Amino acid sequence: MQKTDFPIFRNYPELVYLDNAATSQKPQAVIDAVKDFYENKNSNVHRGIHSLAERATLEFENARNNIAQFIGADPIEVIFTSGTTESINLIAQMLFEHYENTNEKKTILLSEMEHHSNILPWQLLAGRLGWELEYVRLTSEYELDLEDLIDKIKKRDVSILSLTHMSNVLGTINNLDEIFSKVKNISPRTFCIGDGAQYIPHHKFDLTKNNNIDFYVFSGHKIMGPTGIGILYGKKKLLETLNPSKVGGGMISKVERNSFSTSELPEKFEAGTPNIAGAIGLSAVINYFSELNESKVENHMSELTNFTLNELNNIDELTLYGPQNLIKRGPVFSFSIDGIHPHDISQILDQDGIAIRAGHHCCQILHREILKIPASARVSLYLYNDIEEIKKLSISIKKLITQFKR
Ligand SMILES: Cc1ncc(COP(=O)(O)O)c(C=O)c1O
Structure with missing residues (x-):
């Protein structure tokens, strides 16, 4: 698997697409x-x-x-x-x-x-x-x-x-x-x-x-x-x-x-x-x-999931909603940042070329009654994402927190 298998990334090489739980990109095949x-x-x-x-x-x-x-x-x-x-x-x-x-x-x-x-x-x-x-x-x-x-x-x-x-x-x-x-x-x-x-x-x-x-x-x-x-x-x-x-x-x-x-x-x-x-x-x-190396994809996804979990956990102002145990979770991360609306998070990350989702993600009961928030920001990964993209994500999140604190 290569990123160039996906025409959208050939057309937008700078795009960091982290909204895969909404829909994934399509390979040329x-x-x-x-x-x-x-x-x-x-x-x-x-x-x-x-x-x-x-x-x-x-x-x-x-x-x-x-x-x-x-x-x-x-x-x-x-x-x-x-x-x-x-x-x-x-x-x-x-x-x-x-x-x-x-x-x-x-x-x-x-x-x-x-x-x-x-x-x-x-x-x-x-x-x-x-x-x-x-x-x-x-x-x-x-x-x-x-x-x-x-x-x-x-x-x-x-x-x-x-x-x-x-x-x-x-x-x-x-x-x-x-x-x-x-x-x-x-x-x-x-x-x-x-x-x-x-x-x-x-x-x-x-x-x-x-x-x-x-x-x-x-x-x-x-x-x-x-x-x-x-x-x-x-x-x-x-x-x-x-x-x-x-x-x-x-x-x-x-x-x-x-x-x-x-x-x-x-x-x-x-x-x-x-x-x-x-x-x-x-x-x-x-x-x-069937043409992909299954264990290579699995290893890549677990490494990427682990890396993203650690990166997000290391941002003090961020609250992550989901299991910490990697065995019990997939590569979907919803979070909130005190004092910053999820729509603002998504919009500011978009200016850095990073696509994430903001809202209730069609789970109002979960947000309102369990998480006690009206909406969250969500990063979701797929097999074409890589560690460099997650590093960009965490730099952008830290930058926006600093901007909002001013
Ligand atoms: C867990 C879950 N169930 C159902 C759906 C609905 O899928 P679709 O809109 O493709 O029918 C989604 C879409 O996000 C989902 O994440």
């Missing part, structure tokens, strides 16, 4: 794959029988197979969506239909570190079913309080547990398989859902070894893929029994005046023309990953 589709293969999929249509369908299904293999899933368990947000909404709607006619009052369990995309769909579902929504507490180390989680599982009838695999604010990594395995031992019928939006860009994740996950979702654009493409993985036996929440062309076997029957998996859940170029672009990411 991914841009080329999307361009090649439109230039040489563009046609709809699963419809026409002319050669171009057959070529597009083949490429699209090859992309699905490639992605399925990457996460250790059966291709029929891999549904293309527009991203994490749509995937969670679809699951919530499917489960609405599943539970619509039950009268029991159940609980949906989330955590205090969830992104709005893993809260709002469940708020809607809880409202529609008249259920309770509960949040697992965090510890003072910004980790999930597992005792509280188990206590809530034991005391309530939890039907749905949906947790982030890595927090987009705290960087905390939740060991989902271990957590879900404990939960399933107590409550085998709880649907366990993992939000992989932040985890999957940084870690190889094999669903065959994580058997307790019922649904797993992520977005292409955070893992160097195109925007507008995402994955909804669901266990085959669940997807076979659940009904689709989106209906229309491409997902039926028969339509009559007042009824229809659905086609097989995975098309059953893919109504309408999918984002074909997006799927092909996401598959190109996986090919790009």
Whole structure:
């Protein structure tokens, strides 16, 4: 991997891009794959029988197979969506239909570190079913309080547990398989859902070894893929029994005046023309990953994470929100500086060519109730970042603190 693999850094060599949790940059290979589709293969999929249509369908299904293999899933368990947000909404709607006619009052369990995309769909579902929504507490180390989680599982009838695999604010990594395995031992019928939006860009994740996950979702654009493409993985036996929440062309076997029957998996859940170029672009990411030296990338990222943690910890005026233990965290660092608004931090760093994020990062509950601040500044790293960039970051932060003190 070289920085020059990414056209944005060829075009802006001075750019220090540290907003990777929002979206990552795209390597040339991914841009080329999307361009090649439109230039040489563009046609709809699963419809026409002319050669171009057959070529597009083949490429699209090859992309699905490639992605399925990457996460250790059966291709029929891999549904293309527009991203994490749509995937969670679809699951919530499917489960609405599943539970619509039950009268029991159940609980949906989330955590205090969830992104709005893993809260709002469940708020809607809880409202529609008249259920309770509960949040697992965090510890003072910004980790999930597992005792509280188990206590809530034991005391309530939890039907749905949906947790982030890595927090987009705290960087905390939740060991989902271990957590879900404990939960399933107590409550085998709880649907366990993992939000992989932040985890999957940084870690190889094999669903065959994580058997307790019922649904797993992520977005292409955070893992160097195109925007507008995402994955909804669901266990085959669940997807076979659940009904689709989106209906229309491409997902039926028969339509009559007042009824229809659905086609097989995975098309059953893919109504309408999918984002074909997006799927092909996401598959190109996986090919790009396979050409990288995995252990070299891992070492680089842990060295960079460690270095950033130390640099930020060494700035006295800065408060960092997230675990100090490197094993428990990924490369996402949210912080505040007394007396300086996060928007000012971001704007001043921008003048030095450093892009970071400022705001609540779609985690208002976490900011307001747990961190007790309305917003934070966030630095998030990816494999093309380096130590020199972090040195520039810490010089710029120290400079702005001095400016504000005057
Ligand atoms: C943890 C987490 N979940 C969900 C999302 C939503 O992802 P998207 O906007 O790609 O649907 C994000 C995006 O930042 C995220 O960080």
